[in-house]
Amino acid sequence: MADAALAAGTVRPVKYGSISRDRKWALRWSYFFLVLFVIFFLMPPVYMFITSIKSKAEIAAVTNPWWVYSPTLENYIELLSRNQYLIFFRNSAIVSVCVVAVTMLISVTAAFALARMKFWGSATLATGVFLTYLIPDTLLFIPLFKMFAWVRDTTGIELMNHWWTLIIIYPTLSVPFATWIMIGYFASIPKELDEAALIDGASWLQTLTKIFIPVALPGIIAATIFSFTVSWAQFLYPLAFTTSTDQLVLPVGIVTTLIKGDVFNWGEIMTGALLGAAPPLIIYAFLMDYYIAGLTAGATKG
Amino acid sequence: MADIAAQRVSTISGDQRTGLHKLMQRKSTVAFFMALPLILLIAILVAYPAGYAVYLATLNKSMTKFVGLGNFDFLFKRATFWDIVFQSCLFAISAVIFKAIIGFVVAHFVHNIPSKGQRKWRGMLLVPWVIPPAMSTLAWLWLFDPSYSAFNWILVHLGMHGIPWTGEANWARFSVILVNIWVGAPFFMIMYLAALKSVPEQLYEAASIDGATWWQRIWYVTLPMMRNIIAITALFSTIVTFANFDIVRVLTSGGPLTSTHLFATWAFKVGIESGDIPLGATVSLFMVPILAVGAVFILRDISKRGSEV
Secondary structure: HHHHHHHHHHHOHHOOOOHHHHHHHHHHHHHHHHHHHHHHHHHHHHHHHHOOOOOHHHHHHOOOOOOOOOOOOHHHHHHHHHHHHHHHHHHHHHHHHHHHHHHHHHHHEEEEHHHHOOOOOOOHHHHHHHHHHHOOHHHHHHHHHHHHHHHHHHHHOOOOOOHHHHHHHHHHHHHHHHHHHHHHHHHHHOOHHHHHHOOOOOOHHHHHHHHHHHOOHHHHHHHHHHHHHHHHOOOOOHHOOOOOHHHOOOOHHHHHEEEOOOOEEEHHHHHHHHHHHHHHHOOOOOOHHHHHHHHHHHHHOO | OOHHHHHHHHHOOOHHHHHHHHHHHHHHHHHHHHHHHHHHHHHHHHHHHHHHHHHHEEEEEOOOOOOOHHHHHHHHHOHHHHHHHHHHHHHHHHHHHHHHHHHHHHHHHHHHOOHHHHHHHHHHHHHHHOOOHHHHHHHHHHHOOOOOOOOHHHHOOOOOOOOOOOOOOOHHHHEEEEEHHHHHHHHHHHHHHHHHOOOHHHHHHHHOOOOOOOOHHHHHHHHHHHHHHHHHHHHHHHHHHHHOOOHHHHHHHOOOOOOOOHHHHHHHHHHOOOOOOHHHHHHHHHHHHHHHHHHHHHHHHHHHHOOOO
């Protein structure tokens, strides 16, 4: 419809009345405000980038903060040649990839069972999954902290201060929503499709792998992206459960090691934050439609 | 599906009842086992800790003695606690309202422009939501830096005084809310945009033929059609904002003094940093009421949908 409005505005001369003129002005105002909002929304990341290519001396000299007089890559070189930052990155990458794998394994099978193979209590469970999604990490970290101590006392397995512990807890954040998305996608697949497969003698597992997963692939991609971004961005659990510098993941690593006391090395902090924000941003840039599908699935399918 | 296939089998040969029964049983057993990892995960790592938090809240500091509601009693007598209740409500309510308004307005602007350009604008406007909040808040921390603030540089060059963004209680509150709005508004925008696209064009045409102004079109067509999405997005956001941790933790750590602490950040400070786990658990339990309200609304919504179908 907006196309039509524009076409009407450009093709037809303005003399035909106020509607097309109004629309033209509405369009101009829309662009004007959109530019303002884009400036507001993009200012912090842009400022991150500006600071990241400044030298220490230039930052300390309090020149125009919005301009770079002598761009340099020294922050990037320094950060990437230091082992510590690479360890954070590696920990984050391993944790996120494992969490995605675990999440998809759990949520796709469970969603299939809940969407197609009803069993006693399955409807309640589907609702429960969604309610679980509402329970925030900020409510669970203290009892989990205590539970880890209990596990150590009874089994001798130390869960505190290990990055792999995060692989166990992050799925609590990603699985409920991923399952919810997948239930929605699976439920939208016509029943005739899997009935045909079952009549042809396919097992339930074959129906899942040969029919449901291929057909619901957009949903699976959306759920994968969601799980990845959630585990990449998670901040509270690693802050509460890991302390040694070789066990930290990126967000916590940057906040706790690059900010030491009152010494803020802003060039490096901004570089670290920008590089840390890069993986989700890159995924978003290439798979925007899936990202948005996953984002809106909760409300439109719920 | 299988039931129908099985039914057909049973009508053909009526005496295969036990076989049918077995099949049904097997199907639900398989389904149960497929859902079992999910059930275990939720039971062990979500439901149990949530209940355990309630139990922890009834213990004394060294966790040796049952004190009943003693921790609540202790909190109610502390002025800091009431400050935090106030700050959490102020933070969540004002942030959600502004996020909703900005999201609604921006969604309209995006919806207004020709659809082939919308993708590009939408892509740029969603960036704050994509960046991990802990990272983007670092950028805000640097923008608000007491001595190098890039905002104050602009203000000073415009002949005004610099603002103590994170140094003074009310400005610090303003700053954390601002950052929260910045992070969350794009989410509202994307939800409202999806909702706007689903409003049938004929309704607007009918409204304009009836001589409705643009305000009347929004009030009588757009808003009623979007009511569900607006409600659910606001509900989600309220829950998430009440439970917010990252932004305050990175930007102010609750300071100056305790003037920007929320339930979550204060629970972390009390429970993990000061080592009073029961008191920390008690503080975090104050996020439950808003959660319960959310749960009730969503359950109602789900059962309504169930009866419609």
